Amino acid sequence: MEPVDVRMVQEKLDGFAGKNVYIHLETTNGAYAAHRNEGFFSAGAFIRNARIRYKHGKIAGAGPYRIGLKMDAGWVYAEGITHFEVDGHGRLLLAGHDHQGRLAVCLELSETPFDE
């Protein structure tokens, strides 16, 4: 992955607009956060291979970045995005990593399903 290039991410978001796309959306603080730090309230969520269609999508902010995808009846939102990649399958992979390279948020879009 590379540090976010706003123009390239925006182009890719535009390219998926109006299409049926598969989404992976995730936030995590790590499986051991509460084990290592007892006062820590551990929370996280992921959804993988939900199929959505958005009317338009935007990348915003000065870095780390925010992404918003406006659907017919709702929104997809992610913040803390630092890195991106368009992989060999034409998928848009976006992630936010902390200073030690640990993933905290992840948003991925693909026209074909991700591996289960």
Place this chain on the structure above:
Amino acid sequence: MEKERHILVVFPHPDDETFAAGGTIAMHAKNGTPITYVCLTLGEMGRNMGSPVFANRETLPLIRKEELKQAARVLGIQDVRLLGYRDKTVEFEDRETLVAKIQAIVDEIRPSLMITFYPGYSVHPDHDATGAAVAEAVSRINPEMRPKLICAVFSKNCREELGEPDIVYDIRPVREIKLAAMQCHATQTQLMLADLETKLKHHDPDLMRRLTEEHFWVYRFHDSSR
């Protein structure tokens, strides 16, 4: 350390075998004991993507699969079986299906010793779910025919509730092997093993603990006297 006929190790993530039992595995492998490692997931949901970033959510499982192959080679595990579950989801899978898969492997291999996580004392839900499925599979075997089942633990309350470990292995003779296996799991150990030379020189307590002893608790079956 007693010579075993065949050891079956069952953990959910690539690297669990190294952290929980790498020294024990290496010592048995040196003894000539065949070892089968059943790994339920590929640690797909791991967080460490490297700095600079060298992995992403989609490539991480492929990288961790390679890391596992290398670590297995280093530890002396010849037979690695991947069950294809997804990281974080083991506890939500159909329990009976998982138990049946483990039972089939136990029937095939007829291990004399099995190693897993102690259900309820292993912190990560995948660890507990894996340990519970293994314990259930073994509990269905006639008590006289059962392999020994020993468990690694993770939780802070384990000693209060389970007592002191039943088995303490001094793994210093294979320290270099365990360390090499940890290094194979680079996505998981990059942060921990940063400044390795310094840590070894200054006897970093966390690293030294991992390279000195491994602790196991014998699983207490409900129908046995232990």
